Amino acid sequence: MDTLEPTAPAATAEAVIEVRDLCIGFGGRPVLRGFDLTVRRGENMMVLGRSGSGKSVLIKCLVGLLRPDSGSIRILGQDVLALDQEALDRLRVRIGFLFQSSALYDSMTVRENLEFPLRRHALARKPAERDARVREALANVGLEHSADLYPAELSGGMRRRIGLARTLVLAPEIVLYDEPTSGLDPITAREIVELILGLQRKYRTSSVIISHDLHVARLAANRIAVLIDGRNHAEGTYDELRAMSDPQIQRFFTSL
């Protein structure tokens, strides 16, 4: 029996991510067609959708890696699309991003990977202070003894954890997870979900979790938005969605 469950956000928690009428396409093919999303502080919001439905495109828009054709994105009260490069970089420090591929810098050791953002943003100038933050981040993901390894020496699950540690080292207020459990065995996937929930509890982070895995949705998400045909087709808790009679929603559950 699963004992994992997300921490509920405060009833009065403010919105930290507001996406309105987001549209983007590639080569004349629309991917997002008026997508809306609101994420409150301390909430784990999962965006569920089939492969190729535009989930990764959505979170890349959130951090400014892709520019939408139209719509608006407000994160932590700032209009992402109106920010200049420096302001966007300052905002990005407050947003963590866990890539599906982990995207660790393979020419650096784990320690250097974690120190890199700290050095860049001069957040821990003294070596002892940097070391403490690196240790804490590694302890959070249970890999304290991996500091001197290179990414090539890590397993898939370890790489995902180190990627998460590198995200956490900047103490972000929001974390975006791109398919955090894809390609992992069920036990490692569950460990990653435990980490996501642990971080939500410990740091009160808000999260957007992109996945097509309903099992992750059930364990990690406070609410789920279902992305179909480029729109937020339906939104609710796992149980609310399961109770819906909409055949497009039910297809996700019957495929379990």
Place this chain on the structure above:
Amino acid sequence: MAAGTWNDARTMLAEIGGLSRFTGRFFREAFRPRFEWGELLQRSYVNGYLSFPLVGITAFIMGIVLTVQSRPTLARFGAEAMLPSMVAISVVREIAPVITALICAGKIGSSMGAELGSMRVTEQIDAMEVSGTNPFRYLAVTRIWSTVLMVPLLVVMADAIAIWACFIGVNMQRSVSWALFQQQVLDAVVFSDVVPALIKSVFFGLAIGVVGCYKGFHTEKGTAGVGQAAHSAVVTASLLVFIIDLVAVQVTGILGFN
């Protein structure tokens, strides 16, 4: 067939446009703080210092080969005494800059294309960007600066080694003192030989750096794309070296340096 040619032409024009925009962005960002001194030093070590053995050995061989092969022709005209002057001028004006640039296009251009291409397809460049670090400034500007600075330095070293090799080549058949050899070289090589060659070396370095970074940053289609980026970086950079050389010859001619 006509459609294929038109598509090729469009691809080439798009490539030229992309390279031009990338170069423009380099100039916009190259002189603005924050300067990445640590990364620049690291890249200069990799692109400059680690290229020195290859450039040095090639320059040494070129110096000897040029000397040995030129000797019979000069001897036929009774001008064997001109050998040091002729080799020195050839090396300084043309051979050392072009050969060094071609070696750097192969070694540095391909390594940049492959390294940055690999970073692109594994989302490392995106990871850098979302962590609030400007990857263009951190990765591209430092690498381009390193080739702009290191290629002329390597050319100067290649000049010195090739001329020294020429001295050895001259002494394989005749005995010429270093003092006399040096005097002949210094009498022959003048300001208008050295400076234009160094200036074009700066442009060679710029072309190699820009092409390597551009190809790496625009890598697509996974690991196959990485190989393609490395290959394409070498071909484009080598071609640009010859085009810049051709333009440099015309410009120095117009300015009266030839």
